[in-house]
Amino acid sequence: MTTLAYDLAVIGGGPACGPAARACREAGWSVCVIESGLLGGVCPHTGCNPKKILMGPAEAVAMARHLAGKGLAGEPRPDWPAMAAFTRTFTEPVAPWLANDYAKRGIDVLHTRAAFTGPRTLRAGEKTIEAKKILIAVGATHQRFDFPGVEHLATSDDFLALTRLPARIVFVGGGFVAFELAHLATACGARATILTHGDAALRRFDADLVARLVAATESMGIAVRFNSPVARIDKESQGLCVSGPGFSLAADMAVNAAGRPPQLAGLGLDAAGVAATRSGVTVNDQLQSVTNPDVYAAGDCLNSPYALTPTADLESRVVAANLLGTPTAIDRTGTPSALFTQPPLAMCGLTEADCQARGLAYVKKEYDLADSFPWQRLGETVGWSKTLVSPDNDRILGAHILGHAAEEVINVVALAMRQGLPASALRQGIWTYPTCGYYLRYMF
Template sequence: MVTEFDTIVIGAGPGGLAAAYALAQQQRVLVVENDLWGGTCPNRGCDPKKMLYSAVETRDQASHLQHDGLSGIPEINWPELMAFKNAYTNKVPAGTLAGLKAANITTVHGQPRFIGADQISVAATTYRAANFIIATGQTPVIPQIEGQQYLQTSTDFLALPKLPARIAFIGAGYVALELANIAASAGAEVHILQHNQRLLRDFPETDTRLLATALTAQGVTFHWDTELRAVTENATGYSLTTNTSLQLTVDAVFAASGRQAQLAGLNLAAAGVEATAKGVTVNDHLQTTNTRIYAVGDVVAKAQPKLTPVASLEGRYVAQVLLGKREALTYPLIPQVVYASPQIAQVGVKLVTAQQAPTQYEIREQDVTQWYTFNRIKEPTARVTTIFEQATHRLVGAIVYSSIAEEVINYLTILMTQHVTKAQLSQQITAYPTPASDLAYYL
């Protein structure tokens, strides 16, 4: 027996859920999930990470105000902080499932497998649909080395009941830096092994070097030009063998050198869906090589940042396509934030792009440490770089290095999206003195 639906969504993360809800009032929709309802972000990704980070940023603020009105830096209580995080994440799967049922969306838990161009099987049941949406996200990459069974991932870190005293992170991207920052702030001895001398390669090197210096001052040790070759368990922990003479024994090792599309078990070949090492191949309507099957979110091979809001945007877009929309997908400006101490954020035209086209772009780099806003919170170093289009004088790109970079970059993104000029901004009144009242100085 085959059960029929209009659309089957594979994956109940932000992208898949956005599509399912948008389709539910007009179609028969099935959502299949083989892990936690809600997906990576709210269960074991950006949301729980930010819950842990809340204690870090509060501790940072107290540290900056020592001898300026505060005495004593609070200590992070890891079990209490983890309980705080769990109070949020423990509710996500059941809440997600309840929401789907309330919207009359059929749900199935299990591993889906394509058995044809328009059919999947889950356990012993076959499901057929006119269209499919693949929204399975990504999974951490585990280096294929001796002792790889001892490597843990961000999922394990975000569920640690007790913080290990000595920790090593492999890689210096978003995940490694954000989790290393949390661990060091909570009192762990933290090491980062990076295969070259560059971190966050998508961000300007001037800012990333500042961040490396700041994290070093907070107790994070960077081992540059260092590649992990093997992990050995011993009586005192885990010994790391590298391509250098480094002698290092730690209590936990976390692989944080990248993520890959989560496609295992889907049997895409049976459905005629092509994928590469970077993810599922799609066109400008997010159709795969099987035009009845779409893909959204982090599982897609794309140039855009693989972020939760992007997945949700894509999910809503595909729903519109299935309901009759014909236009190709156009992405809005996508701000990116690294939640370290301090934060680095960027949006729009990249600095390296502007530097390579000096007749097209104007770059303004400002040290804003002594501006009122940043002086008030005793920011050790704050920088804002703005990029303008020469022909129109419009703001088209920005980079912010500060403990409040997430707030400032959102303001700048809005200004860029709405093409606000300095003259127009001068006619607006914002609460003063605040980061928003500084905006005119960036234009």
């Protein structure tokens, strides 16, 4: 077995890999990236990017429906095969581009699986890797189920790779993936059902705005069923039968849209003495393993409050700084999250329940966005904001926005929070009128 030595070995080639690998290589380190799948990871191939590309026509359809009778006649018709072909023009070039970029930089790429064999050694296919430092950046994977007929449960990857859209789709899960894909499928003509095993959905978001989104979801014709764990899936002559306590649903496709756990199985963390929980690798504030100082972790495989592409990038840059001798603690202040439904839901900071659990005093302000000009002009009927501000120092504690352009407006709030700006800075800002952002002055 061939032995290769590197200053840094990165396990995983997604968003949490690139910044650290490039920075260390630019500093003169020898670097290898070990990736068994496509370089670039989930986001550009089977996650954020293809999902958002497919949503373009879906958003156009939704806008056309809102403006029907208000100056717009007729309705655009989604063409899923054409949408899928357009999506591939974005996804297919990613891995070759990254491979070329890494080659130009002198970063070796090994297309195989990796597993620890010791604190600083890895088995990568037929090679042994000895590395002074190792970064775990393997991301997350699909939730596993063990009910009868689980082999008939497709993944979100399968859904995003469809060249034709099935007529009846059941989404198993009550989080980001289930709601986004159900809204997408419905806008494009499918009949969608969301099955969540508990009594609530989208638990990371503010419960009041989630309730408004669920109502909007159901008004689109999407069935949202709570307390509905799947017990089995049966293959029948006309498709699938998805059943559980008190329900039995006919479907052409059932999609695993449940949470995504860290992809740590088979990594041999015990051999390296790397501590981890079901939530991910356990690290200190410099993203260094608490039990093996030569190992770091970044991205969705990390035990952290976020599993987002921007935080994976941030974490990778923090790892690079620490590896290269500049002690840096991770600071995720002002991290926004967005749910790309129709309409979108966005948040930054604490929810009202978070403030109550922490005993924080707060001033709450709610605002009806659907009753305001930028949303009315588009025929929008759903829109709301809730902001939470400290009464002591005007510090922004949290912001929650439901409605058209929420994912863009929240970026302004996130920047204000990260830079420590008070809510008064948003109230007193001079904003372009008439835009959605202009209404920040009324949201706070």
